[in-house]
Amino acid sequence: MSATGNTAPLIDIERGMIAREIFSSESIFQQELETIFTRAWLFVGHESQIPNPGDFFMSRMGQESVIVARDKRSKVHVFLNSCRHRGMRLCSADHGNTSLFTCPYHSWSFTTDGKLFGVPQFKNLYEGCLDRAEWSLVEVAQLEVYKGTIWATWDPAAPLLATYLxxxxxxxxxxxxxxxxxxxxxxxxxxxxxxxxxxxxxxxxxxxxxxxxxxxxxxxxxxxxxxxxxxxxxxxxxxxxxxxxxxxxxxxxxxxxxxxxxxxxxxxxxxxxxxxxxxxxxxxxxxxxxxxxxxxxxxxxxxxxxxxxxxxxxxxxxxxxxxxxxxxxxxxxxxxxxxxxxxxxxxxxxxxxxxxxxxxxxxxxxxxxxxxxxxxxxxxxxxxxxxxxxxxxxxxxxxxxxxxxxxxxxxxxxxxxxxxxxxxxxxxxxxxxxxxxxxxxxxx
Amino acid sequence: MSDVQTAQKLRPSADYFTLRGEVEEFLYDEAEILDTRDFKGWLDLLADDIRYFMPITFNVKFGEHGDKERTRTEKDMSWFNEGKWSLTKRVEQILTGVHWAEEPLSRCTRLVTNVQVTGVRDSEGVEELSARSRLLLYQNRCEYEQTYFAVRRYDKLRRVNGGLKVCERKIILEQTVLLAKNLTVFF
Structure with a gap:
């Protein structure tokens, strides 16, 4: 089955039967990552884990690593934990406090609200080519904090969390x-x-x-x-x-x-x-x-x-x-x-x-x-x-x-x-x- | 004075090697008792006020290793933070025969090494030894499942009626995400 395969025949609700392969098939798993984990609201952490500005907690959404961060103005963000330049993991600590997420590879750095901040040798190598504003961290489409719990979705069309729940x-x-x-x-x-x-x-x-x-x-x-x-x-x-x-x-x-x-x-x-x-x-x-x-x-x-x-x-x-x-x-x-x-x-x-x-x-x-x-x-x-x-x-x-x-x-x-x-x-x-x-x- | 310095200071004497020999024998006996699944016998090696602790380990940035790399006994969640009562419950559970994570029973082999005595003190007239060791625990379940746990152990052993009992055991497992599905074995 391809990643867009028809899985409907595997789920027979009327007769109460579900095919075993949904629990072990590699292609069905891949399709789940693409169709479920890119759209549904996912729980990523709790506010008490990041009480202060600059606090972060490394979390996951689907199969991917994300950073849950509280920026300088105390706003909570969820970013893909990956440098926009070559993809390196920006954050390797499970939690902590920082003013910048700096890539260990080429040293691009990002602020706690996800903006591209430092680009080594910017003047010589990138002036006129790179618009920093276009290369912020990849941020979730929607984020909500509910009674301390932090939820995120990659789908801009997803309903509000309250509607979803x-x-x-x-x-x-x-x-x-x-x-x-x-x-x-x-x-x-x-x-x-x-x-x-x-x-x-x-x-x-x-x-x-x-x-x-x-x-x-x-x-x-x-x-x-x-x-x-x-x-x-x-x-x-x-x-x-x-x-x-x-x-x-x-x-x-x-x-x-x-x-x-x-x-x-x-x-x-x-x-x-x-x-x-x-x-x-x-x-x-x-x-x-x-x-x-x-x-x-x-x-x-x-x-x-x-x-x-x-x-x-x-x-x-x-x-x-x-x-x-x-x-x-x-x-x-x-x-x-x-x-x-x-x-x-x-x-x-x-x-x-x-x-x-x-x-x-x-x-x-x-x-x-x-x-x-x-x-x-x-x-x-x-x-x-x-x-x-x-x-x-x-x-x-x-x-x-x-x-x-x-x-x-x-x-x-x-x-x-x-x-x-x-x-x-x-x-x-x-x-x-x-x-x-x-x-x-x-x-x- | 650090554990290492204390151990070095103790070491040159014949007494040190006698003491270390005694601790080694004790830890080897303990491994044999657990490997042969004499779980009740194992409980007899533990003092009634034992503290048995395995913290959770975190990835932290450089400089924070001293105080932020592991969860604390008294404040945080850990893998184990047990006394004699709950360790006894764990043994009772295995002995029900319907503890599915240990039915059929795991087959375990424990290799104990790097044994050192790092301190001897008199605690209200009772001798208490500090000892550290490394434990490589091989666990095999059913047909294909096998797990290796390599841990560091920091023990306090109390001399009771001429023998030794464990009154404190801190177990360091160097994994941040536990790479085993269960911790049903004793360390």
């Missing part, structure tokens, strides 16, 4: 807002987990999209208990606050999907974070204030996990983080995880969360190690000639979603692969070069 924004909000319900206020802890997984990026994205069916794969941590109340004798990998809740699997027209939960109306506040009485009290108070601030009804909704199309996922509560699945190749993904805490939480609370996050998440996390193993082997199983003749099954809870759920979106009240079906429906539209109305689901 649609009703999925409510669930992102619950991840980014303070635990006591104040808007925004989160910060990223220093130390983004970055690691290489031998799997297709969509398998990881799909895991967070609402695949709660994989819960049994985490039986080992559930048996031993690693949660915030585990030392107090509570089994499982997190507190049981969602145990009696109505779980919701919600898909959104732009391809996003979440798994959130609505607590019972008359439910007593569950005891959480019992390993540490200071932390337990902090969250008791935060929960009380959240209820006061949002009202009893809105307070019932809690975030769990979700994926914002195409490759940004979140864990909304225990643990709390944003993850990006950077595509490296059809069978290789670079995972990045940004861990969130309320910026104004006491240090003791941040420290407690930090150690919980470490034992839960990422390649050293006791829960997610098992995910990585499974994603790895699912990718390998998508490669075989015979294997590829047999599509994967996406028939779970077909036809069981409703538009009349307790929150906006196409909602299943039981475990469902509807989120994945809708995600791949949009995937197919992006791959076919559809217009934005189609990509936003306006033509569904």
């Amino acid at each position: 649609g009703d999925a924004k409510l669930h992102l909000d619950m991840t980014l807002d303070c635990r006591d319900g104040r808007e925004g206020g989160s910060e990223v802890l220093l130390g983004v987990h970055k690691w290489i997984i031998p799997c297709n990026w969509k398998i990881a994205a799909e895991n967070f999209l609402g695949d709660s069916y994989h819960n049994p794969s985490h039986r080992s941590v559930d048996l031993i208990g690693i949660g915030p109340s585990a030392e107090y004798g509570v089994k499982g990998r997190r507190d049981n606050e969602l145990e009696t809740a109505q779980h919701l699997w919600i898909s959104f027209p732009a391809g996003h999907g979440v798994h959130s939960a609505q607590m019972q109306a008359d439910m007593a506040e569950p005891e959480t974070y019992q390993n540490n009485s200071v932390v337990a009290e902090y969250f008791r108070e935060a929960n009380r204030r959240r209820k006061e601030r949002l009202g009893a009804e809105a307070n019932r909704l809690l975030p769990f996990v979700g994926t914002l199309y195409p490759n940004t996922s979140f864990h909304g509560r225990q643990p709390r983080n944003l993850c990006v699945w950077h595509p490296h190749g059809p069978e290789q993904t670079e995972a990045w995880r940004f861990f969130l805490v309320d910026a104004d939480a006491p240090q003791e609370v941040k420290d407690f969360l930090r150690t919980y996050y470490m034992r839960y998440s990422g390649p050293a996390g006791m829960t997610e190690q098992d995910d990585m193993e499974n994603w790895n082997s699912a990718t390998a199983a998508s490669r075989g000639v015979i294997a590829r003749r047999h599509p994967y099954n996406y028939q779970q809870s077909m036809g069981r979603s409703t538009r009349n759920g307790p929150t906006p979106g196409n909602t299943a009240l039981q475990m469902s692969e509807e989120n994945a079906r809708q995600y791949y429906r949009r995937w197919s539209d992006y791959m076919g070069g559809a217009d934005w109305d189609t990509l936003l689901g306006k033509k569904d």
Whole structure:
């Protein structure tokens, strides 16, 4: 299949079947880079990582390196990390502060707002030939900062981020807002987990999209208990606050999907974070204030996990983080995880969360190690000639979603692969070069 | 005084080599215990108040290596920042038999080298040794998967009932992006 191949036959939403080759084909991967990662809104970093003028954070969009920089006037920019002259990487530090990005090859330098500043021997070699104003760094077409998170797209025609997120924004909000319900206020802890997984990026994205069916794969941590109340004798990998809740699997027209939960109306506040009485009290108070601030009804909704199309996922509560699945190749993904805490939480609370996050998440996390193993082997199983003749099954809870759920979106009240079906429906539209109305689901 | 200077000062004496020999034997025994998957036996080599730490490493510009190249124990995210409780949990998890990242179990071989004693101190009547070593850990999983971890270890070993226990281990893995999919092994 060429980079403009027709991928529509690979996605059979009506029958709930998806061809294995979308998880391992080199040409499909290339087509994804060209049709999805050049257009969709991508999460690139958090404002708390670049608080001061001149601060930068090296990030990625699709397969390419970008610089997220705060210029002298405090404006945030996202640039391709490549010199306009011969392409050298301008920034090799993961983060830092600078007044200029200087190319190590021929020493062209660029200001923090992307302007070409220094050109060695300009007068002799370039006067009259080179118009500096024309050779600024390649900058994204659109950038938005939302509650501290920084998003960018290469497509000037892309809709505003709020339009793109649609009703999925409510669930992102619950991840980014303070635990006591104040808007925004989160910060990223220093130390983004970055690691290489031998799997297709969509398998990881799909895991967070609402695949709660994989819960049994985490039986080992559930048996031993690693949660915030585990030392107090509570089994499982997190507190049981969602145990009696109505779980919701919600898909959104732009391809996003979440798994959130609505607590019972008359439910007593569950005891959480019992390993540490200071932390337990902090969250008791935060929960009380959240209820006061949002009202009893809105307070019932809690975030769990979700994926914002195409490759940004979140864990909304225990643990709390944003993850990006950077595509490296059809069978290789670079995972990045940004861990969130309320910026104004006491240090003791941040420290407690930090150690919980470490034992839960990422390649050293006791829960997610098992995910990585499974994603790895699912990718390998998508490669075989015979294997590829047999599509994967996406028939779970077909036809069981409703538009009349307790929150906006196409909602299943039981475990469902509807989120994945809708995600791949949009995937197919992006791959076919559809217009934005189609990509936003306006033509569904 | 730097670790290197302390080690050099200790070195000329026969006592130094006796001490180093003891530490080497301890670290070799530990490698054998882990390679043969006696995970509970390994926990017995750790002091109850052990701090087991592996920072995340960053690419930083020249001049910032001293204080900005790695995440800090107390403030930042790391790969590991464990005590005896969570290390015990990790062992318990492997022993469930349904920890898929270690089922089937990895096959590991640890090469311990560059062992040096860099300090001896009396901590409230208990002898505590500082030692550094290099560890090359070969991990093989299933059929085709293999990973090499080359790490530097900075240990504090406490003399308890005539034997040694690890009360602090700092592990430096020189990768900024972890080039392995998982860290299910003990260093």
